[in-house]
Amino acid sequence: MSLRQAVILAGGKGTRLKERLGDLPKPLIDVAGTPLLERQIHLLKRYGYQNILILVNHKAEKIEQFCQQNANWGLTITCIDDGEPRGTAGAVLNILPELEDEFLVVYGDTMLEVDLNRFVAAHAAHTDGAGTLFLHPNDHPHDSDLVDMDENGRITSFYPYPHPAETYLPNLVNAALYILRREALKAWVAKAPEGIFDFGKNLFPSLLEEGQKLYGYNSFEYIKDCGTPTRLDKITRDLTSGKIQRSSLACKQPTVFIDRDGTLNKEVDHLKTASQLELFEGVEEALRKLNQSEYRACIITNQPVIARGECSPAELRNIHNKLETLLGHKGAFIDRIYVCPHHPDKGFNGEVPELKIDCNCRKPNIGLIQQAEQDLNADLAKSWFIGDTTSDIETARRAGIRSILVQTGYAGRDGKYQATPDFTVENFAKAVELILEQAV
Numbered sequence: 171m172s173l174r175q176a177v178i179l180a181g182g183k184g185t186r187l188k189e190r191l192g193d194l195p196k197p198l199i200d201v202a203g204t205p206l207l208e209r210q211i212h213l214l215k216r217y218g219y220q221n222i223l224i225l226v227n228h229k230a231e232k233i234e235q236f237c238q239q240n241a242n243w244g245l246t247i248t249c250i251d252d253g254e255p256r257g258t259a260g261a262v263l264n265i266l267p268e269l270e271d272e273f274l275v276v277y278g279d280t281m282l283e284v285d286l287n288r289f290v291a292a293h294a295a296h297t298d299g300a301g302t303l304f305l306h307p308n309d310h311p312h313d314s315d316l317v318d319m320d321e322n323g324r325i326t327s328f329y330p331y332p333h334p335a336e337t338y339l340p341n342l343v344n345a346a347l348y349i350l351r352r353e354a355l356k357a358w359v360a361k362a363p364e365g366i367f368d369f370g371k372n373l374f375p376s377l378l379e380e381g382q383k384l385y386g387y388n389s390f391e392y393i394k395d396c397g398t399p400t401r402l403d404k405i406t407r408d409l410t411s412g413k414i415q416r417s418s419l420a421c422k423q424p425t426v427f428i429d430r431d432g433t434l435n436k437e438v439d440h441l442k443t444a445s446q447l448e449l450f451e452g453v454e455e456a457l458r459k460l461n462q463s464e465y466r467a468c469i470i471t472n473q474p475v476i477a478r479g480e481c482s483p484a485e486l487r488n489i490h491n492k493l494e495t496l497l498g499h500k501g502a503f504i505d506r507i508y509v510c511p512h513h514p515d516k517g518f519n520g521e522v523p524e525l526k527i528d529c530n531c532r533k534p535n536i537g538l539i540q541q542a543e544q545d546l547n548a549d550l551a552k553s554w555f556i557g558d559t560t561s562d563i564e565t566a567r568r569a570g571i572r573s574i575l576v577q578t579g580y581a582g583r584d585g586k587y588q589a590t591p592d593f594t595v596e597n598f599a600k601a602v603e604l605i606l607e608q609a610v
Contacts, residue, residue: 172218172290173218173219173272173273173274173286173290173349174218174219174220174221174270175219175220175221175222175223175269175270175272175273175274176214176219176221176222176223176273176274176275176276177222177223177224177225177262177265177269177273177274177275177276178197178207178210178211178222178223178224178225178276178277178278179225179258179261179262179275179276179277179278180195180196180197180207180224180225180226180233180278181225181226181227181228181230181252181255181261181278182195182196182197182227182228182278182279183195183196183228184196184199184228184279184397186397186398186399187199187396187397187398187399187402189399190399190402193229193232194229194232195226195228195229195230195232195233196228196278196279197224197233197278197279198232198233198236199396199402201281201396201402201405201406201409202406202409202410205236206278206279206281206396207224207233207236207278208236208240208243209281210276210278210280210282211243211245211247212243213282213283213284213286214245214274214276214286215243215244215245217286217287219245219274220245220246221245221246221248221270222245222246222247222248223247223248223250223265223268223269224237224247224248224249224250224278225250225252225261225262225265226249226250226251226252227251227252227253227255230249230251233249234249237249248268250265250268252264252265255366256362256365256366256367257365257366257367257368257372258275258277258368258369258370259358259362259367259368259369259372259373260362260365260366260367260368262275262350262355262369263355263358263359263362263367266352266355266356266359269352270352271351271352271353272293272349272350272351272352273349273350273352274286274347274348274349275347275348275349275350275369276347277346277347277395279395279396279397280345280346280347280393280394280395280396281392281393281394281395281396281405281409281414282347282391282392282393282394283391283392283393283414283415283417283418284304284347284389284391284392284393284418284419285391285418285419285420288389288419289302289304289347289349289387289389290349292323292385292387293349293385293387296323296324296383296385298383299324299351299354299382299383299384299385300350300351300354300355300377300382300383300384301348301349301350301351301354301384301385302348302349302384302385302386302387303317303325303344303345303347303348303374303384303385303386303387304345304346304347304348304387304389304393305317305319305342305343305344305345305386305387305388305389306342306343306345306388306389306390306391306393307341307342307343307388307390307494307503307504307505308341308343308503309458309461309498309501309502309503310498310501311339311341311343311494311495311498311503312331312333312495312498312499313331313332314331314343315328315329315330315331315343315344315370315371316328316329316331316333316339316340316341316342316343316344317329317340317342317343317344317386318339318340318342319340319342319385319386319388321483323385323386323387324383324384324385324386325374325378325383325384325385325386326378327378328344328370328374328375328378330370330371337495338444338488338491338492338494338495339491339494339495340487340490340491340494341494341495341497341498341503341504342386342388344370344374345393346369346370346393346395347393348369354377354382355373358373358376388506389419390417390423390466390505390506390546391417391418391419392408392413392414392417392418413464416464417464419546419547420547421547422547422548422549422552423464423466423546423547423548423549424464424465424466424548424549424552424553424609425465425466425467425468425542425546425548425549425550425553425554426460426465426466426467426468426553426554426555426556426602426605427468427469427470427539427542427553427554427555427556427566427571428467428468428469428470428504428555428556428557428598429469429470429471429555429556429557429558429559429562430469430471430493431471431579432557432558432559432576432578432579432580433556433557433558433562433576433578433579433598434449434450434453434469434493434598435447435448435449435450435453435493436448436449436450436578436579437558437578437579437580440474440475440478440480441475441481441489442475442480442481442485443481443485443489444485444488444489444491444492447489447492447493447496449493449496449497450578450597450598452597452598452599453497453502453598453599454496454497454499454500454501454502455500455502455599456598456599456601456602456603457497457502457503457504457602458500458501458502459602459606460502460602460605460606461502461503463606463609465554465605465609466505466506466546466548467503467504467505468504468505468506468507468508468542468546468548469504469506469507469508470508470533470538470539470542470555470565471507471508471509471510472509472510472532472533472561473486473509473510473511474511474512474513474532476509476511476512476522476525477511477512477513477521477522477525477526478513478518478520478521478522479518479519479520479521479522480518480520483511486509486511490507505546506542506545506546508531508538508541508542509538510529510531510532510533510537510538511525512525512526512527512528512529512531512532513525513526513532514526514527514528514529514532533561533562533564533565534561534562534564534565534567534568534587534589535565535568536565536568536569539565539569539571540569550569550570550571551570553571553572554566554571554572554573554574554601554605555569555571555572555573555574556573556574556576556598556601556602557573557574557575557576558575558576558577558578558579558580558581558582559579559580559582559584559586560582560584560585560586560587560588560589561584561586561587561589562575563575563582563587563589563590563591564586564587564589566591566592567589572592572593573589573591573592573593574591574592574593574594574595574601574604574605575591575593575594575595576594576595576596576597576598576600576601577594577595577596577597578596578597578598582594
């Protein structure tokens with residue numbers, strides 16, 4: 171499947187960028203010598219988009235002139251003044267007759283470097299959905315609009331900011347990049363209320379309420395808004411350093427694979443409830459440093475408590491929501507969590523028979539590493555594994571990844587495998603410090 175049409179929402183005023191914009195509209199903000207809108211169009215053209223609709227409003231004539239001066243970059247580009255502001259969803263509904271059966275929506279204030287082919291492929295896998303939303307973890311989930319998904323990637327809930335205190339939520343943020351199906355939106359042309367009607371706060375939750383399906387695509391790829399001078403300066407630094415380009419899934423990603431229990435949080439002999447989760451000191455700060463580098467942070471964990479019937483899948487999600495919430499409070503996040511729920515031995519009260527199998531994903535087997543390699547385009551030759559057991563170290567050996575044993579949790583005393591780590595350090599924070607030093 172391929173898409174040919176994109177909609178760019180470019181009607182914003184950019185009030186907070188007034189000192190940088192001068193007399194220009196927000197989409198023409200300069201990013202390292204090139205207007206943001208032009209960078210977006212170059213990305214779309216690279217991935218085969220031929221028909222681009224730019225929804226303009228504030229200083230619309232300047233955007234139109236800019237496109238004409240560049241001969242529309244050889245594409246079919248149409249600027250449409252959407253008149254009185256109606257919000258993001260309202261603006262798209264207003265031009266629905268102009269849209270193809272499936273189309274991409276890009277916000278005009280975002281700098282992005284995304285492998286759009288992968289995004290489209292994920293969308294095409296779910297033919298029963300109204301659309302697919304690009305989601306990602308960020309370093310401030312506590313003040314972001316969050317989304318929850320089930321194990322099939324179907325979005326189940328939207329959690330607008332502010333979030334209730336002492337509530338554990340997944341760190342999945344709506345990144346404002348969508349692939350939508352026109353047919354699913356037709357009824358809303360008449361149903362949308364007057365005034366501002368946005369995708370994230372209004373239309374998407376309403377679609378779920380009426381029983382339509384939305385899917386999420388979770389990716390760490392670069393997509394950030396340029397809405398303030400501080401954000402713009404950071405984006406400019408990331409662009410000129412090459413970090414943005416290297417963040418695309420079209421590029422192989424160095425990844426740090428991390429065991430959970432005994433490495434990030436205290437070992438309690440088969441953690442079963444969120445109340446038992448307690449992070450080691452310094453984990454949040456160390457992960458924040460890892461996030462700020464160009465390494466991806468990925469948890470690989472055996473959770474036999476699921477197969478043994480000691481922890482439900484719902485409670486495991488709550489455990490991980492607590493983990494992500496605690497990290498998020500300190501500006502840190504995990505890019506992906508991979509879980510093996512199986513256990514080969516039978517005989518436990520309440521066990522789940524279909525999960526009592528000898529699988530390829532239970533460490534030290536490398537099924538989860540292979541899955542991450544595919545999902546994240548992980549560069550195993552430049553990756554690491556941090557863990558507290560010989561099983562973790564043996565997993566790294568089988569996958570051809572450098573290993574670090576931490577002296578927390580079992581500290582390598584589980585005695586299951588004759589596996590020698592490449593390095594041994596005191597704790598997770600020291601392991602991250604070692605990795606970042608080696609990368610210099």
